[in-house]
């Protein structure tokens with residue numbers, strides 16, 4: 001018997017696929033959203049800086065960058081990057097799609113694809129939704145500290161995580 005469409009949960013429709021240049025305009029809009037920027041506690045990039053950053057990401061073989069799709073529609077991105085000798089995960093969901101379990105599902109899918117451990121993550125301590133996503137996926141808090149401002153991030157209290 002075919003499962004009725006109405007009984008399919010949103011997280012079941014989430015998939016990951018490689019990111020391509022055609023995704024960049026939509027991703028820029030997601031990342032430029034003021035509420036999202038405030039939640040993540042980042043300094044937004046200009047369109048030119050965003051494109052330059054992502055063109056570098058797409059060419060970097062050490063980065064695993066995935067588009068998050070919901071029923072084939074692009075709704076965010078998730079990555080594993082190698083930085084300062086550690087592997088970090090990070091993600092971003094379009095604000096119109098928050099609160100439906102998409103980040104939790106996307107991180108679950110990435111953790112199936114990326115099997116190396118440990119994996120690390122950082123979130124502003126005010127970003128309770130991201131902290132919840134990480135904890136639901138098994139990451140544990142290893143510390144909290146004041147992170148001074150950088151070009152990319154305003155100063156903030158930061159929580160650090162590891163998945164061993």
Ligand SMILES: CC(C)(COP(=O)(O)OP(=O)(O)OC[C@H]1O[C@@H](n2cnc3c(N)ncnc32)[C@H](O)[C@@H]1OP(=O)(O)O)[C@@H](O)C(=O)NCCC(=O)NCCS
Nearest residue numbers: 036040092093098099100101102103104123128129130132
């Ligand atoms: C953080 C973010 C990725 C969450 O995405 P999402 O798809 O809405 O997340 P999910 O729906 O999978 O899960 C969110 C969880 O946080 C919880 N949550 C949401 N807002 C919360 C709040 N203010 N306080 C506590 N928990 C909160 C939800 O209840 C949910 O937990 P539950 O499933 O146990 O109920 C998304 O809001 C986002 O992209 N924000 C901007 C960019 C960003 O912050 N990226 C992460 C940088 S570290």
